[in-house]
Amino acid sequence: MAPRANWKGFLRLSLVTCPVALYPATSDTEKVSFNQVNRKTGHRIKYAKVDAETGEEVAAEDIMKGYKVDTDTYIEITKDELDDISLESTRTIEIDEFVPKADIDSRYLIRPYYLVPDGKVGHDAFAVIRETIRNLNKVAIGRVVLTNREHVIALEPLGKGLMGTLLRYPYEVRDEKEYFDDVQDVKITKDMLDLAKHIVEQKSADFDPEEFDDRYETALIELINQKRNGLPVAKPAPKSTGNVINLMDALKRSLANEQQAPAPAKAKGKKPKKRAEGQREMLLPIAGSGTAAGKRAAKEEPKKAEKPVRAPTRAKKAG
Incomplete structure (x- = not known):
């Protein structure tokens, strides 16, 4: 089921106008979330x-x-x-100017949205605006009102639609000089830079967001499943802080470790990976467990050794 539009209105470039809808491009609903619960009764806490x-x-x-x-x-x-x-701008995104994408400081980026035609009309006008931006190889700057506040939005083509990124105002971005003035100027030797360069080369790879696992989310799911099935929760082994060594030794050891590690595999003809369905698929509810009666019933019934529900495994790269 498609999410609800955060905003509906019109996109306008001079006299060219079309109805559009703005949808969030990201979501946190798949993450594990918690409620506050009364320890004595098992009832959820509500606020007045x-x-x-x-x-x-x-x-x-x-x-x-x-x-x-x-x-x-x-x-x-x-x-x-x-x-x-x-x-x-409450109802219209008026394109004010076109700027090179490289000119937009990444500190000004807030969050991305998808902009699409709203309804069956206006697709031709939308396509004209989209392809104009694409051909110019620039980013269109406009304004939009969300949650009663006006935001600057940067529009760029993305497939058949537009991606709009909300931008911060200058007063919202702190001056880096307040933080960087106390950073000391130090002299780095060529040997140190060469070692660091070799480490970077060993770790170099193509950016692939599918390769990033949310390890904390996975640990949360395993913890919840263990407790749900009455399994003992093992405490993690204490982390070793290691011995303090000088920078040159640290660089040499780092390079040796990276050379022993397998090089990142570069897949050819990768297949799209199936998106995880989120905690609804990974965590199975226990009937009545949130109530005091449900807790009593759970204590009376003998617990079975139930296999923990695991997160969907990641698809392997082809090639």
């Missing part, structure tokens, strides 16, 4: 919105936005007042 002074719960219709001036003073802002200052 209460008045900070009276302690009484406040109804949703009585809650409004306020800007804090000092400890006890807030400037109240109503929804109508926010609507009155809404910008045109």
Whole structure:
């Protein structure tokens, strides 16, 4: 099932306009998530919105936005007042300029979105805008309003659609000089640089995001499955800190270790790997386990040695 669009409106380049929808390009829903639970009853913890002074719960219709001036003073802002200052970019992404992609500092990048035509009309206008950006080999810069705030968005072709990346404003990016001024200027010998270069060459490979495993997520799943099946949870062995050695020795040992390790395999004609379905497939629920009655029933029944549910194995490279 396709996710819901975060935004719907129009994409406009001068007088060329088409209806579009903006979808999130990334998702965290496949990650393991936790709820807070009452240790004594096994019931989930819920939070109520209460008045900070009276302690009484406040109804949703009585809650409004306020800007804090000092400890006890807030400037109240109503929804109508926010609507009155809404910008045109609330419903339209107007392309203001085209810039080289290399000119965009990576610190300004926030998150990616997919931009597609909305409905059956406007596909021709969308294609004209998309191919214009592609032929120019540049990035289109516009503005869009999400969650009541206006954002700068950079648009570039991606297959049959457009990828839009939200950008930060200059005031949101900290000056690196505040952090780098105290970094000492040190002299590096040629031998050290040569050794480091050899290490880099041993570790060089083509970037492939499918090669990155979320090891913490895998460990979480194994921990949950072990506890679900009543299996003992083994404590990890203490990590060795190692002996302090000088930089030159560290470089030499690193190079020796890398030369002994197998070189990264370069696959030919790789097949697309099947995407993991997430925790719903990897973790199987226990009926009634969240309630006190369910816990009592679990204690009364003898536990069977159930095989832990493992994460889907990664497809091997072809070749």
